Amino acid sequence: MIRLSDQAFDPGALLSDFCRDRAEVGAVASFTGIARAEAGATTVLELEAYPGFTEAEIGRIAEQARTRFGLMDLLILHRVGRIAPGEPIVFVATAAAHRREAFEGCDYLMDYLKSRAPFWKKEHGPGGERWVEPRAEDHADIARWE
């Protein structure tokens, strides 16, 4: 399942739900991304998406991950709107028969969500506001899978 939400969420509850009733799944991996305060420099993070297109593009990324790693299921929840430091911004969970596929599928999904999914992120703080550009590391992370 792929979902965007402008509401705070509980990653523990999402993970518990995701693990329920899975007799054939041997492994679940998950990742939670949390908005950083950057030592007080960021007081609010603003996440913009392109409704419809963003979900479709994430769907395409998810389908690639599902095929490549043989994932039995996956969950992606991404926040949009205004996010306070300390709040979860993204949650990804993958289910597979064995741990390696679950770990790698989760890693792959996060790398693509960071710099290939249609989101734009702005940091607001006492020093003003700033759009966040993808870093060189983000592109290097993608290159690992190509």
Add this chain to the structure above:
Amino acid sequence: MARVLLFGPLRDLAGWREREVAAETLAELRAVLGAEDAALAVALAQPGVQVALNQAIVRGDAALSPAAEVAFLPPMSGG
């Protein structure tokens, strides 16, 4: 008539998020926007800016149907 959407820093640069523009091709649309705002035209032509036509990425020029939706997408940053 195309509905034009700007995202991220492009929206701040232009001072608008969405508007209607009379144009029959993407190239004409760029020219119309550029005639009003030269800085925006430069920003839209940056190699990192992708264009989605009716929610599908296109490269180069393309014809615009009367109800086309054109989105300019600067480098993406999620997670």
